Amino acid sequence: MPACLGFEKFKYCMGLEQVLMAMADDPAWAYEMFMSTADLAIEGLEYLLGNGLEFDAAFVTEDMGFKGRAFFSPRAYREMIMPCHQRFCEFCHERGIKAMLHTCGNNMELVPLYIEAGFDVLNPLEVKAGMDIFTLKKNFGDALVLWGDIDVRAIAHPNVAVLEQEIREKVTMAKQGGGYVFSSDHSISDGVSLEKYRQMLELGLRYGSLIDQGG
Numbered sequence: 001m002p003a004c005l006g007f008e009k010f011k012y013c014m015g016l017e018q019v020l021m022a023m024a025d026d027p028a029w030a031y032e033m034f035m036s037t038a039d040l041a042i043e044g045l046e047y048l049l050g051n052g053l054e055f056d057a058a059f060v061t062e063d064m065g066f067k068g069r070a071f072f073s074p075r076a077y078r079e080m081i082m083p084c085h086q087r088f089c090e091f092c093h094e095r096g097i098k099a100m101l102h103t104c105g106n107n108m109e110l111v112p113l114y115i116e117a118g119f120d121v122l123n124p125l126e127v128k129a130g131m132d133i134f135t136l137k138k139n140f141g142d143a144l145v146l147w148g149d150i151d152v153r154a155i156a157h158p159n160v161a162v163l164e165q166e167i168r169e170k171v172t173m174a175k176q177g178g179g180y181v182f183s184s185d186h187s188i189s190d191g192v193s194l195e196k197y198r199q200m201l202e203l204g205l206r207y208g209s210l211i212d213q214g215g
Contacts, residue, residue, distance in 0.1 A: 003041040006034040006084040007071075008062045020071060023080055031080045038084040042091050049095065057098040057121070060088065065105025067129045077110055082117050089118025100147075104186065106130035115143045124148035127185045137174050146174060147181035155200055156189050163196075164203055171207040182208055 004012075010019045010033055023030045045058065062085075064070050070077070089099040100121035101114055106129040107122075114122060125131040125148040133149040140146075154166035174180035182204040188197070 003045075003058055003088065004061050005037045005041055005088060006062060006081045007064055009037045010034070011063070016071075023072060023076060027076075027080055031083070034081050034084040035087070038087040041088055045091070055097050057100050058088070058092050059100045059102060060085070060119075061102045063102075063104040064110065065103060065107045065126075065129060067106060069106050069108075069130075070110050071105075074109055074113055077113055082113055085114075085117040085119070093118060104129070108132070108135070111136065111140055111144070115140060119144070121145040121147055121181075123181070124183065124185050127151040128153065131185070133170055133174055137176070137180075141174075141177065141179055145179045145181060148183040148185045149174070150182070150184050150200070150204075152184050152186045152188055155184060155196065156192050160196070160199055163200060167200070167203045168207050171204060172210070175208055 007019065010022075010030075013019075014022070019030070022033075045055075049055075062081075064072075064077070064081075085101075092099045098120040099118055100123065101119040102123045104124065104126050106126070107114070108131065111122065122136075122144050125133055125136065125146060127149060128151070131149060133146060136144070136146055136149075149170055151166055154163045157163060171180070171182060184200075
C-alpha cells in the first residue's frame with residue numbers, strides 16, 4: 001500500500017521552494033499541514049483494512065534529499081515532519097504492517113531519525129547523491145532493512161565487468177545477517193537493454209546465493 005505523506009505531498013502541491021520557505025517562515029503551519037497527511041493516510045488505510053484488504057507493508061514516498069545532503073536539517077525533520085511519520089508508522093505496527101520509506105537523494109544524516117520514527121525499510125539508497133551502503137549496513141543494519149544501492153550508472157555501463165564489481169562488492173557485504181533487498185538505486189535508464197537487465201538479475205542471484213563469498 002503506497003502513501004504520500006508530509007513533505008512530499010506539499011512539495012507536489014506547493015513546489016519545493018515554497019514548502020521549504022513555509023518550513024522556515026511558519027513551522028507551526030508546516031507541522032499542521034504535514035500532520036494532516038498522516039491523518040488522511042490513516043483514515044484511508046483504516047477504510048481499506050475494514051473492507052477486507054490485507055497488507056504486509058505500507059510504502060511511504062518522501063523524497064527528502066538532493067546531492068550531498070537532505071533538504072533540511074535533522075532538527076527541522078524532527079520538529080515538523082517526523083511526528084507525521086511516527087503517527088503513521090505506529091498505526092501500521094499496531095496492525096502488523098511494516099513501514100517502508102522511499103526517499104531519493106542523500107539522507108545519511110536523517111537515517112537515525114527515520115529509525116526513531118519507526119520505519120522498518122529504507123529505499124532506494126541513491127549512490128550518486130552520496131548514500132553509502134557500507135556505512136549504512138555497519139551502523140544501522142540491525143535496525144533497518146536496506147533496499148537498493150546498485151548504481152544505475154554501473155547498470156548502464158557498456159562493460160559488464162563494471163556492473164559485476166558493483167554487485168559483487170555490495171551484495172556480498174550487504175547480505176550478511178540478512179536485511180538487504182537487491183535493487184537499483186534509482187530508475188534504470190532507457191539505454192539499458194533487456195539483455196543487460198537480465199545480466200544484472202543473474203549477477204544479483206549469483207552473489208546473493210554464494211555462501212563461501214560472504215555469507
